[in-house]
Amino acid sequence: MKVQHYTETAAEGVPGMPGVAVRWVIAEADGAPHFAMRVFDVPAGAATEYHQHWWEHEIFVLAGRGHVRGEAGEFPLGEGTVAFIPGGEMHQLVNDGEGVLRFLCLIPHPKLEGLARGG
């Protein structure tokens, strides 16, 4: 069992996303067998990349205001918003508020690619 405050995990920069910080609070190195928990801080005026990849996102917004841009349009984000972004769908998270936009974003480990298809 690992129990600690999320800020005890060091924040890292994210290539291609200036100003964005990520903490891998539960990772494969912790013994997590299937998926990882990350905490993102997106400063005011910043955004994640508009991109897609095979893995899904399970997101929970902790603080701030913003929106998520997807293939079907834009949806507002605030404290308590949940977002599920399927693998393969273009997406971007944008901070359009005045404070930090902080959210959890969980993803499957790379070794799961293809394992659960058709399930």
Next chain:
Amino acid sequence: MKVQHYTETAAEGVPGMPGVAVRWVIAEADGAPHFAMRVFDVPAGAATEYHQHWWEHEIFVLAGRGHVRGEAGEFPLGEGTVAFIPGGEMHQLVNDGEGVLRFLCLIPHPKLEGLARGG
């Protein structure tokens, strides 16, 4: 893409855990291929069961005060605490504060049992 506030998902009771409510905010029925996101509300004076199972927990505390009891002892929980509980380890989450203890708890889908072992 599914985007909504967590309270838009109906709260359900949990067998064997009086007073505890759970919302399955991202589930297999939403198209999530690997794991599910749940939000638990544990009222003051209540607790989850002391139990174990094959699947792991990835937990993030949203509000309240409490502790997690594991095989190695007890660890305090408060807003922003992250807990990773490996599969097979006995555990219990206890609200020893005055307000609700609210946390996210993510688990792999049943179909992943055994898939990632040895990975």
